[in-house]
Amino acid sequence: MTVSLSGKEVARKIEEKFPGSVVESSHDSLVVRSDSLPDVARFLKDTEGLDFDFLNFITAVDYYDHFEVVYLLNSLEHNHSLTIKTRCYDRENPIMPSVVGLWQGADFQEREIYDLFGIKFEGHPNMKRIFLWEGFAGHPLRKDFK
């Protein structure tokens, strides 16, 4: 069975490499600063012993005062998983770093999040709507969508 790694333990390893990048951590997940996400993601993918070579999914949550983007990472080699989150407090023009360069599977999912939440992913090669049509007003999974 897949072992879910403790967010606290992984957070300690990340803090050694990139001080100040982890906002908070718990037994099942950890929250990183959005500007340090590309470094942290590359670290998680390439570090011996972690080897998160598979991105299970990306999703997003609207908490009214901020958006949270959730990544579930898996390692096919060690059969363990980790949930990392980032937060974005800008509601008018939310921008997040893209992880398409690390995990190809992020491509459509980041477009879906852009479509439904309006979060732009910087560095994505094809950042446009995926389900709804061009010209659709608003982003329907936002809590204030009417």
Added chain:
Amino acid sequence: MEIKSAGKYIYSDIELDRQEGQVIEGLKADSQEPIPDPDQWLDEELEQNILLTTVDALINWGRRSSLWPAICFPACCAFELIAANGPRFDLARFGMEIMRASPRQADLMITAGTLTWKMAPNVRRIYHQMAEPKWVIAMGACAISGGIFASASYAVVPGYNRIIPVDVYVPGCPPRPEALIYGIQMLQKKIARRKNIDVRKLLER
């Protein structure tokens, strides 16, 4: 060890060969003339009868007896339609079994499923590609009114009749195959009443 000689059952008996020869000779003797066409009597009967009907009735009979649906099933109602097509419910009994992959060969659109606004232009294009005369059956709650998505969803078309004209509405979520077959039979009745030739216009000429 003594080897047994082959018994008489392995080689056919000359008596059996003679019997076979008699059968063949008998059949040959009886079959010198070709057997007449079993439908020959039809010619005589037809010579004594004239069938009268109207052009409308003939055309409508032909059209309603060979309704070919286009393959255009956007969502889950399609599975009830597939069941209706299968051996248990067997649409083929009514002459409407041939699903056409090309809309140009179809004259019936069974709108089995939820339609999103993004899909709507494609469904409309399929409808326009179908040759006249053509009919539409709205199958299921979503096709009639948008169903459970009618009031809440930003992405669902509230009823197919917003984009194409609908002839028969079959309610249900999803409708059972019997309901769909009943709907198609209602459509057949509707086609049977159709006027193809305007007699008044003909008389004016």
